[in-house]
Amino acid sequence: MKTVGEWNRARSDFNHGWLKNRMIFALYRAERILSGAVLDDTGLDVLKNLLAEWPERFREAVELIRHHASYCSMSAQVESDAEADYAAVVSFIRRQEEEKPEIKVRLATEALDDLDKEIHAAKELSTANIQRLIYKARRLADAISSLSLLSLPSRL
Amino acid sequence: MTPRILIHDDLFGRCSLDGSNVDRENLCAHFLWVDATGDTSAKASKQKVIQPTAEAVFCRAQSPASSGPGDTVENDLDMALEAVRKGWPKADQPQRGRPPKSSPVRWSMLLIDLCFYTGKVTAASHRRTPGMPEGRPGDDDPRSYFGLTLLDAIHQEFPELPVFILSSKPRDQVSLEFSQRGALGFIDRSALDGPELLEQALWNHGLLADPSGEVVGQSLPILLALREARRAAGHRENILIRGERGTGKELVARYLHRAISDSGFTPPDLNQKSGIKNQESRASRPLVAVNSAAFSPNLFATELFGIQPRTSSGVDGKVGLIEMAKGGDLFLDEIADMPPEVQASIMRVLQERQITRVGSRENLPVDVRFLSATNAELESPDSTFRPELLDRLRTGGTIWLPPLRERMDDIPLLVEKITHDAEAQRPGIRPRQVTPEAMERLQTHDWPGNVRELRGVIFDAVTRHPDVEYLVAGHLRLPKKGIRKLDSEIKPQEAQNGSTPNSLLDVLRHCSFSPSEAGQWAGQLPQIQQEHSRLMARLLGAAIEATKRRTPDRPDGAVQIHPAAKLATGNPALTAAKAADLFKRLLSPIQEELEGDLADAYRISLRLRPKGIPARIKVTVR
Numbered sequence: 001m002k003t004v005g006e007w008n009r010a011r012s013d014f015n016h017g018w019l020k021n022r023m024i025f026a027l028y029r030a031e032r033i034l035s036g037a038v039l040d041d042t043g044l045d046v047l048k049n050l051l052a053e054w055p056e057r058f059r060e061a062v063e064l065i066r067h068h069a070s071y072c073s074m075s076a077q078v079e080s081d082a083e084a085d086y087a088a089v090v091s092f093i094r095r096q097e098e099e100k101p102e103i104k105v106r107l108a109t110e111a112l113d114d115l116d117k118e119i120h121a122a123k124e125l126s127t128a129n130i131q132r133l134i135y136k137a138r139r140l141a142d143a144i145s146s147l148s149l150l151s152l153p154s155r156l
Numbered sequence: 157m158t159p160r161i162l163i164h165d166d167l168f169g170r171c172s173l174d175g176s177n178v179d180r181e182n183l184c185a186h187f188l189w190v191d192a193t194g195d196t197s198a199k200a201s202k203q204k205v206i207q208p209t210a211e212a213v214f215c216r217a218q219s220p221a222s223s224g225p226g227d228t229v230e231n232d233l234d235m236a237l238e239a240v241r242k243g244w245p246k247a248d249q250p251q252r253g254r255p256p257k258s259s260p261v262r263w264s265m266l267l268i269d270l271c272f273y274t275g276k277v278t279a280a281s282h283r284r285t286p287g288m289p290e291g292r293p294g295d296d297d298p299r300s301y302f303g304l305t306l307l308d309a310i311h312q313e314f315p316e317l318p319v320f321i322l323s324s325k326p327r328d329q330v331s332l333e334f335s336q337r338g339a340l341g342f343i344d345r346s347a348l349d350g351p352e353l354l355e356q357a358l359w360n361h362g363l364l365a366d367p368s369g370e371v372v373g374q375s376l377p378i379l380l381a382l383r384e385a386r387r388a389a390g391h392r393e394n395i396l397i398r399g400e401r402g403t404g405k406e407l408v409a410r411y412l413h414r415a416i417s418d419s420g421f422t423p424p425d426l427n428q429k430s431g432i433k434n435q436e437s438r439a440s441r442p443l444v445a446v447n448s449a450a451f452s453p454n455l456f457a458t459e460l461f462g463i464q465p466r467t468s469s470g471v472d473g474k475v476g477l478i479e480m481a482k483g484g485d486l487f488l489d490e491i492a493d494m495p496p497e498v499q500a501s502i503m504r505v506l507q508e509r510q511i512t513r514v515g516s517r518e519n520l521p522v523d524v525r526f527l528s529a530t531n532a533e534l535e536s537p538d539s540t541f542r543p544e545l546l547d548r549l550r551t552g553g554t555i556w557l558p559p560l561r562e563r564m565d566d567i568p569l570l571v572e573k574i575t576h577d578a579e580a581q582r583p584g585i586r587p588r589q590v591t592p593e594a595m596e597r598l599q600t601h602d603w604p605g606n607v608r609e610l611r612g613v614i615f616d617a618v619t620r621h622p623d624v625e626y627l628v629a630g631h632l633r634l635p636k637k638g639i640r641k642l643d644s645e646i647k648p649q650e651a652q653n654g655s656t657p658n659s660l661l662d663v664l665r666h667c668s669f670s671p672s673e674a675g676q677w678a679g680q681l682p683q684i685q686q687e688h689s690r691l692m693a694r695l696l697g698a699a700i701e702a703t704k705r706r707t708p709d710r711p712d713g714a715v716q717i718h719p720a721a722k723l724a725t726g727n728p729a730l731t732a733a734k735a736a737d738l739f740k741r742l743l744s745p746i747q748e749e750l751e752g753d754l755a756d757a758y759r760i761s762l763r764l765r766p767k768g769i770p771a772r773i774k775v776t777v778r
Contacts, residue, residue, distance in 0.1 A: 020324040020346040025182035032185045039204040
């Protein structure tokens with residue numbers, strides 16, 4: 001398992017660096033081109049290249065979500081031989097109540113699967129397809145943003 | 157004119173080693189910006205935005221600006237500040253022998269990213285995003301964002317520069333920090349409605365010149381005043397416009413009135429926010445302008461509230477000014493001259509939001525916004541203006557217009573516009589350029605009469621020299637040294653009140669009538685004539701306003717010089733020809749500075765009496 005710092009960096013690379021700042025803007029650009037607001041011969045190729053990267057990025061996203069789920073598990077937060085570590089157990093239960101990590105993980109997984117299906121279904125770059133991709137990419141970005149490890153025990 | 161914005165951003169501001177930045181092209185397409193950075197990426201781009209909302213200049217705020225594997229990227233505060241300075245001229249005061257230049261295009265707004273990644277550009281980080289470093293601990297920590305450090309430094313050096321955060325990071329992590337550091341707001345960069353939000357921000361907070369060109373200027377004081385006017389256009393509260401004579405108060409009132417229906421910068425959803433249904437209804441909102449000095453204590457009620465028609469007695473109805481402005485704006489100019497009876501009536505309208513026509517008992521609700529203007533110190537103990545009325549006339553705020561001496565770097569733009577106007581009014585005369593010496597003279601004069609005085613000087617120069625290609629310093633008739641000293645001796649109160657009997661008397665007091673100084677006397681005569689004409693023009697203007705023929709088609713009223721002359725002279729037997737002669741003679745010394753109704757009246761008088769000015773007309777004012 002990665003450290004929390006490494007996980008944060010990986011999330012930033014995927015969500016902030018790739019999904020929000022590259023993929024979503026490439027979709028916006030394609031939409032502008034298709035609507036005629038922008039004249040550009042290369043803009044759609046930029047999007048096609050990013051879509052070709054998707055299988056690799058999809059795997060990154062799966063790893064991110066999987067690691068988050070691992071961090072939020074009881075076994076990660078309460079050491080197995082510390083049955084007397086009552087405080088750690090209480091802290092874990094309270095975090096589950098307040099942050100509901102399993103719900104966030106479920107939503108992120110659904111959003112990822114949804115975008116994956118949409119990318120595979122979009123055979124051509126039409127305005128309707130691109131608008132659906134924008135909606136689903138933004139939904140995934142929001143879901144990944146909501147995953148947080150800030151309140152975990154510092155030893156992690 | 158398209159707004160010009162500066163963006164500090166590591167990702168979109170960088171240039172990769174091959175000179176391209178695909179991310180920046182994506183961003184520009186989404187926000188409908190033209191990339192005006194001028195670096196290799198901007199030059200290489202073939203993207204064309206059909207209707208750009210802004211010209212965007214990008215700055216990485218990091219060194220090196222262009223990076224590849226092996227380079228180390230560090231944040232660079234000096235580079236960021238220097239980029240801001242390039243579009244932010246300091247206030248340039250005229251100095252001897254060095255007139256201020258015309259101001260370059262000023263940043264309308266600055267956008268700052270939050271997270272700037274630093275460190276080494278590795279093969280892996282470069283493969284992922286060309287030119288981007290792998291990042292260091294703390295780069296992505298909201299407590300130590302470099303964007304907030306930038307914001308601090310920029311707000312300290314450029315407190316008037318509107319700054320927004322443009323980031324795809326969560327807003328709630330920095331909402332207190334960016335407010336404390338002077339940013340005006342936060343726009344989620346990757347939001348679907350980001351472009352609309354930015355347009356709205358530019359409209360409300362940006363420094364934008366008047367796209368119609370009617371209010372001329374790029375200087376900070378005039379851009380700040382226009383911003384206040386645009387902000388006021390978004391609501392229906394009453395606005396007071398203040399400034400010295402000749403600063404363009406009516407022009408700004410008209411800008412404010414039409415601001416909401418201007419295409420170009422108006423955000424698409426502004427209709428909904430202002431409560432106005434659609435473009436057509438906004439464009440058709442009336443603006444009725446009236447000079448408050450024109451109200452007579454006996455007749456103002458019929459002018460303001462109208463007359464109820466009565467078929468039984470044969471009384472014709474008349475629509476009052478307030479009803480004409482229904483749903484729109486009523487512009488009251490020179491409110492300091494409003495008679496006390498009128499003040500009381502306007503006060504009642506503002507309190508009750510309804511009017512009663514003369515001859516009727518029915519109350520009619522009115523939805524009118526009052527725009528008022530004055531150059532007087534209404535709060536002074538000597539003022540006869542009712543303080544409670546003043547408060548009600550500025551419930552939506554006050555717009556202060558700067559005097560010309562505080563925006564001297566606008567003079568080249570103003571001179572160009574005025575020269576063009578003067579040439580356009582005189583068909584067949586030669587178009588001309590203004591020499592640097594002439595411009596220097598214009599930029600080192602202190603202009604107590606502001607833009608109106610500048611307009612008069614340029615029109616005079618063009619009229620007297622129709623057959624030249626250059627406007628040179630010798631063509632300009634500016635007050636001589638003694639006269640200029642006189643201007644500074646006039647008490648501020650009098651200087652703000654425009655042409656008054658006192659200003660004419662002041663000119664006369666400082667004239668030498670000694671036969672031994674005949675040359676000086678001859679030099680001062682034109683100014684005495686002009687001062688006299690300005691004073692009479694106030695009387696004629698009031699008379700025109702009081703006798704205008706108003707119809708629903710012409711809510712602002714048509715100028716009628718014959719009844720106006722009869723009213724001004726108190727002579728009901730005055731003939732139409734004599735009336736035209738009166739206007740022609742009294743207004744000819746200041747024909748170049750006439751605007752609005754007085755300019756119309758002067759043109760009518762010339763049409764009716766095209767031959768030379770009569771030798772003498774006896775004018776008696778009762």
